[in-house]
Amino acid sequence: MDAREPRGMYFEDFEVGHTYTTPRRTITNTDIVNFACLSGDFNAPHVDWEFCKQQPYGEPIAHGPLVLAIAGGLSCQSGMNDGTVIAMMGVDEWRIHKPVKHGDTIEVAMTPIEKRLTSKAGQGIVVFNRDILNQHGETVHSMKSSNMYRCRP
Amino acid sequence: MDAREPRGMYFEDFEVGHTYTTPRRTITNTDIVNFACLSGDFNAPHVDWEFCKQQPYGEPIAHGPLVLAIAGGLSCQSGMNDGTVIAMMGVDEWRIHKPVKHGDTIEVAMTPIEKRLTSKAGQGIVVFNRDILNQHGETVHSMKSSNMYRCRP
Amino acid sequence: MDAREPRGMYFEDFEVGHTYTTPRRTITNTDIVNFACLSGDFNAPHVDWEFCKQQPYGEPIAHGPLVLAIAGGLSCQSGMNDGTVIAMMGVDEWRIHKPVKHGDTIEVAMTPIEKRLTSKAGQGIVVFNRDILNQHGETVHSMKSSNMYRCRP
Amino acid sequence: MDAREPRGMYFEDFEVGHTYTTPRRTITNTDIVNFACLSGDFNAPHVDWEFCKQQPYGEPIAHGPLVLAIAGGLSCQSGMNDGTVIAMMGVDEWRIHKPVKHGDTIEVAMTPIEKRLTSKAGQGIVVFNRDILNQHGETVHSMKSSNMYRCRP
Amino acid sequence: MDAREPRGMYFEDFEVGHTYTTPRRTITNTDIVNFACLSGDFNAPHVDWEFCKQQPYGEPIAHGPLVLAIAGGLSCQSGMNDGTVIAMMGVDEWRIHKPVKHGDTIEVAMTPIEKRLTSKAGQGIVVFNRDILNQHGETVHSMKSSNMYRCRP
Amino acid sequence: MDAREPRGMYFEDFEVGHTYTTPRRTITNTDIVNFACLSGDFNAPHVDWEFCKQQPYGEPIAHGPLVLAIAGGLSCQSGMNDGTVIAMMGVDEWRIHKPVKHGDTIEVAMTPIEKRLTSKAGQGIVVFNRDILNQHGETVHSMKSSNMYRCRP
Numbered sequence: 040m041d042a043r044e045p046r047g048m049y050f051e052d053f054e055v056g057h058t059y060t061t062p063r064r065t066i067t068n069t070d071i072v073n074f075a076c077l078s079g080d081f082n083a084p085h086v087d088w089e090f091c092k093q094q095p096y097g098e099p100i101a102h103g104p105l106v107l108a109i110a111g112g113l114s115c116q117s118g119m120n121d122g123t124v125i126a127m128m129g130v131d132e133w134r135i136h137k138p139v140k141h142g143d144t145i146e147v148a149m150t151p152i153e154k155r156l157t158s159k160a161g162q163g164i165v166v167f168n169r170d171i172l173n174q175h176g177e178t179v180h181s182m183k184s185s186n187m188y189r190c191r192p
Numbered sequence: 193m194d195a196r197e198p199r200g201m202y203f204e205d206f207e208v209g210h211t212y213t214t215p216r217r218t219i220t221n222t223d224i225v226n227f228a229c230l231s232g233d234f235n236a237p238h239v240d241w242e243f244c245k246q247q248p249y250g251e252p253i254a255h256g257p258l259v260l261a262i263a264g265g266l267s268c269q270s271g272m273n274d275g276t277v278i279a280m281m282g283v284d285e286w287r288i289h290k291p292v293k294h295g296d297t298i299e300v301a302m303t304p305i306e307k308r309l310t311s312k313a314g315q316g317i318v319v320f321n322r323d324i325l326n327q328h329g330e331t332v333h334s335m336k337s338s339n340m341y342r343c344r345p
Numbered sequence: 346m347d348a349r350e351p352r353g354m355y356f357e358d359f360e361v362g363h364t365y366t367t368p369r370r371t372i373t374n375t376d377i378v379n380f381a382c383l384s385g386d387f388n389a390p391h392v393d394w395e396f397c398k399q400q401p402y403g404e405p406i407a408h409g410p411l412v413l414a415i416a417g418g419l420s421c422q423s424g425m426n427d428g429t430v431i432a433m434m435g436v437d438e439w440r441i442h443k444p445v446k447h448g449d450t451i452e453v454a455m456t457p458i459e460k461r462l463t464s465k466a467g468q469g470i471v472v473f474n475r476d477i478l479n480q481h482g483e484t485v486h487s488m489k490s491s492n493m494y495r496c497r498p
Numbered sequence: 499m500d501a502r503e504p505r506g507m508y509f510e511d512f513e514v515g516h517t518y519t520t521p522r523r524t525i526t527n528t529d530i531v532n533f534a535c536l537s538g539d540f541n542a543p544h545v546d547w548e549f550c551k552q553q554p555y556g557e558p559i560a561h562g563p564l565v566l567a568i569a570g571g572l573s574c575q576s577g578m579n580d581g582t583v584i585a586m587m588g589v590d591e592w593r594i595h596k597p598v599k600h601g602d603t604i605e606v607a608m609t610p611i612e613k614r615l616t617s618k619a620g621q622g623i624v625v626f627n628r629d630i631l632n633q634h635g636e637t638v639h640s641m642k643s644s645n646m647y648r649c650r651p
Numbered sequence: 652m653d654a655r656e657p658r659g660m661y662f663e664d665f666e667v668g669h670t671y672t673t674p675r676r677t678i679t680n681t682d683i684v685n686f687a688c689l690s691g692d693f694n695a696p697h698v699d700w701e702f703c704k705q706q707p708y709g710e711p712i713a714h715g716p717l718v719l720a721i722a723g724g725l726s727c728q729s730g731m732n733d734g735t736v737i738a739m740m741g742v743d744e745w746r747i748h749k750p751v752k753h754g755d756t757i758e759v760a761m762t763p764i765e766k767r768l769t770s771k772a773g774q775g776i777v778v779f780n781r782d783i784l785n786q787h788g789e790t791v792h793s794m795k796s797s798n799m800y801r802c803r804p
Numbered sequence: 805m806d807a808r809e810p811r812g813m814y815f816e817d818f819e820v821g822h823t824y825t826t827p828r829r830t831i832t833n834t835d836i837v838n839f840a841c842l843s844g845d846f847n848a849p850h851v852d853w854e855f856c857k858q859q860p861y862g863e864p865i866a867h868g869p870l871v872l873a874i875a876g877g878l879s880c881q882s883g884m885n886d887g888t889v890i891a892m893m894g895v896d897e898w899r900i901h902k903p904v905k906h907g908d909t910i911e912v913a914m915t916p917i918e919k920r921l922t923s924k925a926g927q928g929i930v931v932f933n934r935d936i937l938n939q940h941g942e943t944v945h946s947m948k949s950s951n952m953y954r955c956r957p
Contacts, residue, residue, distance in 0.1 A: 046827075046882065046883065062693070062695065062699070062811075062886055062887070063695070063699045063701065063702070064232070064693060064698045064699060065698055065699055065700040065701070065711075067680060067684055068373060068374075068375060068680075069375045069680060069681045069684040069685070070230070070684060072373055072375040072376060072379075073230055073375070073379075073684075073685075073688075074230060074261070075538075076379075076535035076536050076538070077223070077226055077227060077230055077261065077535050078261035078262055078264055078265040079217070079262065079264075079265025079266065079268055079269055079534075079535070079538065079540050080261070080264045080265045080267075080268045081265075081268055081368070081370060081418070081422055081538050082268050082273055082274070082277060083274075083275065083368065083369070084279075086370045086371055087368070087369045087370060087371055087450060088371040088448065088450055089369065089371070089450045089480050090369070099371075102261075102264065103280045104257060104260050104261045104264055105261075107257050107260070108227070108230065108231035108233070108255075108257045108258075108261060109231055109232065111231055111232075111233045111255070111257055112231040112232025112233045112234075112693070113232065114233075115232055115233045115234055115235050115881065116232055116693055116880065116881060116883070116886070117811065117883070117886075118811065118881070118882070118883035118886075120235055121235070121236075121827055121881070121882075121883075122236065122827070124235060126237075126288070127256045127288060128287075128288065129285070129286050129287045129288060130283060130286040130335075131284055131285060131286070132282070132284060133282050133283040133284070133286070134281075134282045135279070135280060135281065135282060142700065144699060144700055144701045174700075174701050182283075199368075199423065199424065215352075215427055215428075215540070215542070215546070216542070216546045216548065216549070217540060217545045217546060218545055218546055218547040218548070218558075220527060220531055221527075221832060221833075221834060222527060222528045222531040222532070222834045223531060225832055225834040225835060225838075226531075226532075226535075226834070226838075228691075229688035229689050229691070229838075230688050232688070232691065232693050234691050234827070234829060234877070234881055236827065236828070239829045239830055240827070240828045240829060240830055240909060241830040241907065241909055242828065242830070242909045242939050243828070252830075265540070268422065269421065269422060269424070269427070269540055270352065270424070270427075271352065271422070271423070271424035271427075274368055274422070274423075274424075275368070295547065297546060297547055297548045327547075327548050370538070374679060374680075374681060375681045376536070378679055378681040378682060378685075379536055379681070379685075380536060380567070381844075382685075382841035382842050382844070383529070383532055383533060383536055383567065383841050384567040384568055384570055384571040385523070385568065385570075385571025385572065385574055385575055385840075385841070385844065385846050386567070386570045386571045386573075386574045387571075387574055387674070387676060387724070387728055387844050388574050388579055388580070388583060389580075389581065389674065389675070390585075392676045392677055393674070393675045393676060393677055393756060394677040394754065394756055395675065395677070395756045395786050396675070405677075408567075408570070409586045410563060410566050410567045410570055411567075413563050413566070414533070414536065414537040414539070414561075414563045414564075414567060415537055415538065417537055417538075417539045417561070417563055418537040418538025418539045418540075419538065420539075421538055421539045421540055421541050422538055426541055427541070427542075428542065430541060432543075432594070433562045433594060434593075434594065435591070435592050435593040435594060436589060436592040436641075437590055437591060437592070438588070438590060439588050439589040439590070439592070440587075440588045441585070441586060441587065441588060488589075505674075505729065505730065521658075521733055521734070521846070521848065521852070522848070522852045522854065522855070523846060523851045523852060524851055524852055524853040524854070524864075526833060526837055527833075528833060528834045528837040528838070529837060532837075532838075532841075571846070574728065575727065575728060575730070575733070575846055576658065576730070576733075577658065577728070577729070577730035577733075580674055580728070580729075580730075581674070601853065603852060603853055603854045633853075633854050676844070682842070685842055686842060686873070689835070689838055689839060689842055689873065690873035690874055690876050690877040691829070691874065691876075691877025691878065691880055691881055692873070692876045692877045692879075692880045693877075693880055694880050694885055694886070694889060695886075695887065696891075714873075714876070715892045716869060716872050716873045716876055717873075719869050719872070720839070720842065720843035720845070720867075720869045720870075720873060721843055721844065723843055723844075723845045723867070723869055724843040724844025724845045724846075725844065726845075727844055727845045727846055727847050728844055732847055733847070733848075734848065736847060738849075738900070739868045739900060740899075740900065741897070741898050741899045741900060742895060742898040742947075743896055743897060743898070744894070744896060745894050745895040745896070745898070746893075746894045747891070747892060747893065747894060794895075
């Protein structure tokens with residue numbers, strides 16, 4: 040934990056099939072309002088309580104991209120990416136399985152399913168099965184996400 | 193534009209192969225800082241100017257999920273989804289083609305490539321090719337996204 | 346809804362005596378706190394719960410200018426102004442009829458009462474009776490507001 | 499400045515014809531972006547730099563209600579209203595004279611033009627000429643605003 | 652309260668042993684979430700409700716530096732520092748005595764315990780005992796803080 | 805890095821005399837504005853550009869408590885405290901050595917100078933010399949801070 044050394048995981052450090060998890064964060068009404076504002080997505084399921092009362096979910100639900108955003112922050116806080124991640128490459132098969140509401144606490148479980156070096160030396164791509172779980176252990180979002188990491192110097 | 197009537201587009205209104213576009217919004221340093229804060233993603237490419245100066249992009253880049261978030265807001269502002277969208281179903285083949293920086297102005301072009309009714313009456317899924325374009329007309333992100341819409345009553 | 350064409354209403358499109366309405370948004374404690382912060386208006390009726398408990402309203406009330414701000418956002422989301430509004434000209438007879446609290450859902454009803462072309466070609470002023478309504482259909486704010494719009498090309 | 503005593507001005511303290519001024523605050527791009535987000539007003543003059551470049555003002559302009567909001571905050575910081583203001587009653591003849599842009603520094607000059615007691619004892623209404631000035635001493639907004647104040651106990 | 656004159660207290664105005672107090676503000680969940688975001692401090696006692704339920708405090712607690720930040724804002728709103736404070740010099744013996752939670756209303760009591768002129772003319776340092784109190788009159792934080800103030804011209 | 809295990813450092817892990825450092829973050833005008841808003845501290849050195857131009861520092865300076873807040877966030881992102889810190893106990897000898905402005909990039913260097921177990925089993929206090937450094941390696945803030953940590957189970 041010395042100064043200026045990357046603290047994150049290098050390409051070589053990721054083990055295919057092992058599950059890495061993050062700290063947790065509770066999604067609150069404040070987050071839903073703040074995300075509606077930042078994104079400009081004020082669709083009724085997120086900000087119109089009268090509309091929500093008439094829906095099966097009964098109250099505002101977190102925007103899918105809000106859940107994704109916070110999942111990214113949790114990965115940052117896990118320290119996994121500190122100084123070693125180069126870029127987010129893409130996301131596939133992102134599916135939303137259950138609504139996330141005020142008071143739900145999420146964490147992220149990331150399992151490398153594929154690793155490959157790129158044509159450019161010193162970097163490689165890790166493909167993860169990435170599940171976002173709530174406080175009941177239910178998967179609320181799932182996706183495959185690909186990040187490029189530095190190789191160990 | 194009368195009160196309480198949905199103003200958005202119903203399932204039947206979407207024409208496969210036609211491209212629908214949104215208003216534009218400029219991504220600023222304020223958005224990058226605010227998104228780092230909201231998401232908790234303070235990785236160096238977004239908030240450490242000294243690190244960024246040593247990278248090919250030279251200055252902070254917008255988080256991929258920030259660009260996605262604002263693209264969702266622009267769809268909301270287009271009025272396309274007002275009172276007619278039911279849910280975001282998922283995203284596939286999300287790819288990031290170019291970095292987005294302070295001062296880049298984005299808009300979204302959405303082209304339905306597939307429509308299908310669901311087993312539940314009164315709703316259908318529209319799959320879009322969704323391109324996020326900058327002020328030079330370059331595609332910065334692309335993805336296939338699936339939304340469920342109400343059918344015309 | 347093709348690219349780059351204004352989607353809003355031109356000067357000619359507004360019909361005197363017709364009422365145009367917007368989507369709705371629920372005002373939350375988060376909005377009240379965020380507006381106190383952004384504006385710097387931390388007067389006791391908005392942020393001091395102990396003070397509020399001793400007042401007839403019993404809990405924090407939304408700042409009048411917060412309700413006005415969100416009313417403007419709802420007009421934006423209605424699509425009415427997209428690419429066609431030139432400027433806000435002024436407001437007259439703005440009155441606050443009832444307090445707005447956490448959980449109140451507002452919408453805006455705008456009725457043109459006067460239209461006039463200006464000396465400069467291609468633009469005109471529309472004067473609206475603008476009522477902000479809560480979820481019980483009560484008028485919480487009313488005003489006359491004047492906007493300049495582009496004429497149809 | 500003892501605890502729990504109102505520090506603001508009572509109805510009796512306001513002198514008709516005297517001008518009271520506030521501290522100053524510079525309006526920044528951050529304020530414009532944050533207000534667009536909080537209000538939901540993402541109209542092109544505020545957030546689309548490509549659009550703004552083609553307008554006479556050349557760059558994003560502060561929303562009128564943003565300038566009003568910050569003017570209210572400056573009155574709060576002046577201490578004028580601390581514990582003595584009861585309610586904002588209304589605004590008349592609000593006019594926008596000049597655009598406010600990133601880097602403009604505003605202050606508020608308030609001149610009571612009318613005072614009257616209300617039928618309910620212990621309170622009175624003060625009507626102000628309220629000018630918002632920029633760093634060049636130019637009036638950017640003007641209005642008549644009416645506040646209800648407590649009478650001196 | 653005339654224009655451009657400092658409204659705050661000069662070095663000479665502070666009386667050693669006298670207690671100066673501020674307006675009050677209620678700390679809300681929105682403040683806790685917003686501060687976690689702004690600071691990047693997402694430690695479990697502030698944002699993980701499941702973790703908090705298992706702790707003696709049972710629910711998220713305000714970050715110590717959030718309480719300090721709002722205490723500074725309350726001093727600003729008291730008008731004490733307007734145009735007369737030059738700089739914050741330092742803090743000693745800052746202690747946190749009780750947790751602050753959603754709904755707690757705080758105010759600040761500042762008692763000068765020492766005043767000294769500096770070698771540079773026209774300014775002096777005031778050292779305060781600074782107590783932050785909740786709505787039950789309990790001291791939640793205490794510290795000695797030193798500010799430099801202008802002398803009366 | 806397995807699920808649910810604390811990832812931070814236990815009381816026993818801290819080595820007296822060793823310096824632990826954090827990731828870096830650039831302080832921007834957005835942070836200064838956002839902190840003025842969140843805290844309510846709108847004193848002239850932070851938000852009045854006309855005032856600042858006449859001071860030695862020439863432009864807005866970051867609030868001292870903003871720098872402290874972000875330093876706390878950087879410790880969180882270092883992973884040092886994840887699941888192991890129990891409470892912030894206090895701060896002594898906090899001194900501000902140089903102003904922090906838009907574009908300054910800070911990091912935190914923490915050196916334990918004292919460790920002691922408490923009368924309650926399973927926890928201990930670590931006292932740190934805590935220096936906040938800018939991109940030139942200059943110490944901008946220094947303090948002694950005391951945190952309570954869990955002992956290794």
